[in-house]
Amino acid sequence: MTCNRKPILSFLRREHGAATVETxxxxxxxxxxxxxxxxxxxxxxxxxxxxxxxxxxxxxxxxGNIASTADTEKQVLAELSKMEIWPSAASTTQVAGNIRSTVVIPTRQLTITHFFGAFAxxxxxxxxxxxxxYFEG
Incomplete structure (x- = not known):
């Protein structure tokens, strides 16, 4: 029984699959x-x-289409629930003619893969x- 080593050595020296391994x-x-x-x-x-x-x-x-800050908060929560976003906190304040609304949302509600624990x-x-x-008067 003769063993021809040439095809085996030729196979081992080929580099055609190197890119596949790196990929x-x-x-x-x-x-x-x-x-x-x-x-x-x-x-x-x-x-x-x-x-x-x-x-x-x-x-x-x-x-003036919404009557109070409480109604504003309710409207914000209603609009966000339509988008299936559930904030952990929501507030609206009115001070010196300025309205400020703030919403806090956990990022886990916004991500898709949930693969990165840092975002959770x-x-x-x-x-x-x-x-x-508007001015009431």
Whole structure:
């Protein structure tokens, strides 16, 4: 029985699969980086949506379409619940002709992958200010 070593040695010296091995090694890092970017983008997107809601509701209060700060808070919570965002805190105050609404949202509600534990413990504070435009008299 003769053993021809030439094909075996030729196979071992080939470098055609080197790129595949490197890809398999780096792929988890690229997937993790992509997931991180997606979660971060979703947090910023959620923050922008909440800010828009706060600005719209503050505007309604500022022109007199909403009667009180308590009604403003209720309206903010109602609008956010339509987007399935449940804030851990919401407040509206009026001081010296300025309306300020603040909402605190856990980031775990805004992320998609929930892969990064650091995002689970963070909260996003969103605040909108508006000047009162109506005067009772």
């Amino acid at each position: 398999v090694i780096w792929l988890p890092f690229f997937i993790a980086a992509f997931g991180f970017m997606v979660d971060l983008a979703m947090i910023f997107n959620g923050q922008a949506k909440v800010l828009r809601v706060l600005q719209d509701v503050n505007r309604e209060y500022s022109v 413990s963070l909260e996003v504070d969103v605040t909108a200010d508006m000047t009162v435009e």
